[in-house]
Each structure stands twice: as C-alpha cells, then as structure tokens.
Amino acid sequence: MNSRIGLIASNTFREAVRDRVLYNLIAFALLMSGAAILVGQISIDIERLVVINLGLTAVSLFGIVIAIFIGIGLVSKEIERRTLYTVLSRPVRRWEFIAGKFMGLAGTLVVNTFFMAIGVFGALLYVSHHFQAPDRWLLVALYFIVLQFLIITSLALFFSSFSSPLMSAVFAFALFVIGTFAEDLRGFAGMASGVARWLATGAAYLVPNFSALNVISSVAHQQPVSGQLILYNTAYALIYTTMALCGAVLIFERRNLK
Amino acid sequence: MRASRQTTLIASILLVACLGGSVLLLRGLDRVRSGATLEEVLYVPSPQALKRMSLGYDGLLADIYWTRAVQYFGTKFHSGAEHYDLLAPLLEITTNLDPHLIVAYQYGGNFLAPKPPHGAGMPQRAIQLMEYGIRNNPEDWHLYYQLGFIYYMDLKDYEDAADAFARGSRVPNAHPWLKLLSGYMAERAGDINTARMMWTTTFETTYDKSIKANAAAHLRALEVDEDVTKLEGAVARYKERIGHLPSSFGDLAAAGMLRGTPRDPLGNLYKLTSDGRVELQSPDDFPFVEKGTPPGYVPPKVPKFLPTD
C-alpha cells in the first residue's frame, strides 16, 4: 500500500516539476534580489523589516497560487484526460490515489518553500550582514506557511474530486481569503443574532483559520512565537487537512468515471 | 461492486472526529492568541499605508477594523482592563479607511476620552479623531456634538465645548439642542440638567448598543445623584426642625417632607443610614454615581454597562 502511495506521490511531484512549476523560483529569486538591493539603499532600521515582510508574504502567496492551480487539476484533469482509467484498473485503491496526489503536491510545495527560504535568508544576510538571534523565528513563520499550504492543497484536492477546475479554483481561493479573516468572521458572528448568528458561527468554525498561521508581522518585529502556538497550529493544520482529505476520499469513492 | 464500505466507514468517522477536533483546537488557538490579531495593529506603519495596501477594498477593511475595535473594547471592558492601548489605533485605521463611518467617531467620542476602566483615557487623541471626522464630514452635526461632549465631559473645558456646539449648531439639520448647549456652557456648565441633556442627546442619536448602554448608565447615575441630594436635603431639614435624625423614610413622610417611598432608577428602595446618609441598595449596579455610595466604597474592577451584566 505505501509503495503505491509513494509511487503516485513521486509521479505527481515529477509532473509538477516537468510542468515547469519550479520556474516560479526564478521569479521569486528576482523579486527578492531586487527588493534587497533596493531596500539596502533606503534608511537603516527598516530594511530587515521590509525584507522579512516582503519575503515571507511572497513565499506565502506564490505557494498558495501554486497549491491552488495544481491542486484543482489533481483529480479533475485526470478524469477529463482519462489517464485515470489505466491507473484505477490496477490494484490501486481510490483512497490511495487521493493520498498519493496530496503527498506529491505537498512535497512539491515543501521543496519549493525550502528554496525560497534560502532566498529570504540570503536577502536578509545581504541587507543586515549578519544574522541575529530573533531570526530563528523566521523558520517558525515559514513552517506555519507550509502548514497553510497543506490546508489549501487538501481543500483544492477536495474540490477537484467533484467539481470543474474553474469552480474549484474559485472555491479554494474564496476559502483562502475568508480563512485569512476567520477570526473576524467569528467576531461578526458574535455581533449577529438569530439564524444569521448560527450560520455565521458555523461558517466561522468550518472555514480554515489562516490568521492563526500568519505570524509574519510579529516575526518581522522580532517577536518570538510561543511553543504552545506552534503545537496548536500543527495539530490544527493536520486535523483540518485530514478532514478535507476524508471528504475528498468519500466523494471520489463514489464517483462514476464517465 | 459498490464503493468500498470499509473505506467509507473509516473516512466518515475520521471526518467527524477531525471536525470535532478542529473546533476544539480553534477554541484553544483563540486562548493562546487572544488579541494577537489586534496587536498587529501596532505593526501597521501608518493608517495611510494600510489604506494603500488594501487595494481599493477600503470599505470592507474599514468594517473589519471597526468590528475588531468593538470586540476589542467590549472584551477588555468585561474583563476589567486597566488600559486600552489599541482602541485609538484601531479607530484611527477604521476612520482612515472609511472617513464617513460616523458610528466609529461616536464610539471614539464615548470611549476614547474617559478614564479607565470606562475608556482609554486619551482625550487628546479623541479630540484629534473628532477633528479629523469634522474635516471629512463638515455637514454632519454629530461630530461637532461629540467634540463638544469630550471638552465638556472629560476635559471640563467649557469654552472649547461651547465653541464646538456653536459650530455644530450652524450646520443644516443640526439637533436643536446644540444651540442651547452652547449657551449653557457659559453659565450652567455644572448644572445637572446640562449633563442630563447631553446624555439624552447621545442616547437618542446613536444606533450603537454600547454607546446607548453607556449613556443610559450615566443618566441613571445622574438621577441617583439628584435623588440622593434631594433626600439628604430633606433629612437635614428634618433634623433642623425635629432635632434628631429620622430613623426611616417613613418619618420623613409623616413629617410631610416626602411623598411615597423613594426608589432608585432600577426600582429598589434607598437606604437611610443611622448617620443620616442616603445610600443605594446595590451601588455596583450604578457606575458613574458620585453620591449614594457608602464611605470607602470601591467600584468593582469589572464595571457594568448594563444592569444585567
């Protein structure tokens, strides 16, 4: 079983690479270098701030875009192109297929983030000439960003299992935006009343909480991240991802592949 | 030939379990992070920068920040806070994104200036906020009113208050009382009825529940102050006439100095102490009162907005 999931995962990774997804790293590298050089000319004190804010935000956004654009096609493209027929006629269980696709894309994103992290640290080194102790919190911020990727990937995969690529992209992107304001949604729900309150509260709990996973500004201001937060976020991301993948499996199990 | 039953079962159970787990974790995250989103307000370089970053969606962002401001103040208030550092930045960002969100100015006018725990204790910033509002909404009398209110209530600067009210009264469709209030500042500044007029205006001209509740609490406090003054005056007259303090309100009534049994605005009876003081049954229900509390009374750490709190 594991070898099949591994095969599917590595094949998905290979597809992403050959689809020239990793070329986004070039764009990212250019962005970071340009920013670092530009910022180095402005006043002291804020160049670290700008590099960290810009760098981490770019890592996050680039990755979310990749996650969505590849994720939405993971299942629907295979069904549309009928490449799935010859895979599922083999001793591959449908849930193994979902799991493998997820791992492949998640792996792609981790590799992508790794290279981007090098870029961010490189730019940081350039503008401030040496690392400071609080810089290690950058790693935590990057880790949280990877957790965000896991969630978005699982959601894109979920939508891909039953809806067209276009609609999946719309839903996934919408959930990303709403998820960024998830805590505010809970605030709104608190101020509403009646049916609207129940609906809003339900939605607020269902939507992925991306605001908790975004520590970019505080890390940029050299604030540490509490160990408790790391623990909670890790558990939350893993549980949410599992939830979305279970949804994808349940739907895909039943799908007639016309 | 159907979808595998085993997979369906496991996936369903796992899904429900994860759903429950995620809800619990969200609550946990709330606890761990409490207010972290809000603290990021301090990291915003300036309201103008945020407006530029909002890519044109200022209205929505203004609403979000407004919600955060209300939640921030409400949550902190109910947990007995000593300071509300983020209220000013939150309101400034809100009004910068949407300069026409009048309720935000009203909120600032009511809760930025007063001293903690009833407010952030930043009257100067409140004044700046009102002036900003007036610049952006010169035809809206509420803002002039709010400005005068701050000068009167929190700074006791009756000259500037009169000036603000006067400016406001010249705006078309201004509340008719603005002109009156402007005049009262000169002579009747300390008059209880002036204060009462102000709080009534505030109560009647806003939609925000917190502002209304706050104004109502103030009005009740004024009533208590008035009642206690009158009652203690009657007690003093009794003592003068009869020679000793009355033992109860019944004595006052018998001497024709009181009609009926005196009750506070919430319907409870006033107490008459052995040394002739009139006191409330439950002073905790009446924040803002200056009279009617026992000696050495310390208001609760968590004040009440509403009697039901």
Added chain:
Amino acid sequence: MTAIEILGLEKIYNVGFWRKRPKCALRPLHMQVEEGEIFGFLGPNGAGKTTTLKMLMGLVFPTSGSARILGMETNDPRMKAQIGFLPEQPYFYDYLTARELLEYYAGLSGVPAKERSRRSQEMLERVGLHDAGGLQLRKFSKGMLQRVGIAQAILHEPKVVFFDEPMSGLDPMGRREVRDLMDQLRQEGKTVFFCTHILSDAEALCDRVAIIHLGELRGVGSVADLTSSVQNRVELIWQGPSVPSSLRALGAEPHVAGSTVRAILLEANQDAAIEALRRERLRLISVVPVRTSLEDYFVQKLKPAESVAGGRQ
C-alpha cells in the same frame, strides 16, 4: 474455470439537470467468458460495450447486478493485479517518457522494483516501440499511443486482458501485429476480452462473440454458430452491361465494372436469377457462394429491432 462472470449487470443513467430522465445504457446482462478464449464483445457505437467494460473495471458503479473476474469481486485488488486494461483511444501522462510510464504502471501493479526496468524494455520491444522508450509521450502519434496502451495492459503478465477497440488508430500492418499479439496471448493461456465494432477483426480472431445492441444482448456463441443461422447468399457475375429488371426485383444490387456486372443475391433466389439472365440472353460467367459474415448477421438480425425501437437513442 470461468474467467469472467457477469450476473445481471445493469446501468441506468439519470440524464438532465432539473428533471432527471432515466436513460438505460445497459439492460441486465448475463454472460460468461471461459479461461483461455478470445472473446469478442461486438456492437455498434453506443451499444453499451464501453459501459460494460467500465463496470467490470470498477470505474462505474452498476445500478444493479454484479460481476466476478477470476472468481473475485471487481473491487478486489488481488484480482486487479491479474488483469490488464486498454481503454478506447487511450491518453497517458504526456510529460512522461514511454519507459517511465511503463515502469510507473509496473510499480502500481506490484511488479518488484528490480524487475520493472527489464519488463518495460521487453514490452516496448514486443509492441514495436523499442526505439521510442526515451521519447516523451506528448510526442507520440496515435498509433504509437495505442501500442503503449497495449504494452501497459500486458506488462504485469495478467491472466485476463481487456481491450476496448484495440485496433483503432493503427495502420493495416499495426492491426496485423495486434491480431498476432492477441493470438500469442491466447497461446500463453491468457483470456482476452475485447470490444470492437469492426466485425472482420472479430471474425478472424474470436473463439466466441457476444453481440450487443441498444444496451441489450442480441446473441452469444461462436462465429460459426451465429452465422449458420443466417440465410446464405451467392454472387453472380455475368457479361453486361445490362441488368434485367427482374433481377433488381429479386433484391440484387448490381455493380457494374467495365463490361461485367456483379450482383449478390440470397441463395433462395439463385435459380430465378439464372433463369432471368438466360431469358435476356446474357452470358453467365460465374456463380459463387458468398461466405456469410457477421455483418450479415448484424444486418439481418439487428436491423428489424432497430426499426421497432425507433432507431438509435
């Protein structure tokens, strides 16, 4: 042992967005395929062949009924390790090379890692693609894709192989190669189940066929059994170019080629036709019996049903 057992497999689709109308793609089908035979599943386009095949592969869920392959359920991974499938007009991951695809599929089918590369190369040679192993599939022609499709279907030595239109996209040489390959598979003791609408292929290869039309099974048996139920025909050739009107009346459709005329008639009308030619003093060149083909079976047996059902859906 029975390689494939189909027990009342049925598929009804609900078509339409608001008011779902049921559309029957396959009426309850009962069929059996024995081990070691080449079995043809024939019918015009839209008859229900691919639907049946997809249900056997577990890609589509039947409305009712069940099937067993090699005695096991259709979602049993142990069974799937022993079958191969070539879908119609297959399409593969075009960013992979042929060799990578075969190695990937070999892994999914449970071929041990050390064997994969060797098997893939073997298969490529077997289907005539030994030079194209390193080429990306996006550069493959239709015929080459078809060959890759066959390769991936047999590379894990399955006991039962399912082909859907295996000859499509191939030139005559290619078709011959595929026919030879299917024969080889039979000699190796494998069972071959293939769908096609090209009857001549089926006639040449199959031990038994089943004919399906408009979702319904219209006949099962060996080719000889089926065609024996059809009326025989003869071919007349005479010196033309004139064609007696009486011959046309006998249902002949004469074909003029230079100075000779050729016509095909039912054997029953043979004597009447020869008589007509003699009356017109036309010289008869030959009278040859025509081998009845499956096509005749189709035309004779299915056409009336078509007009009864009001044509194709």
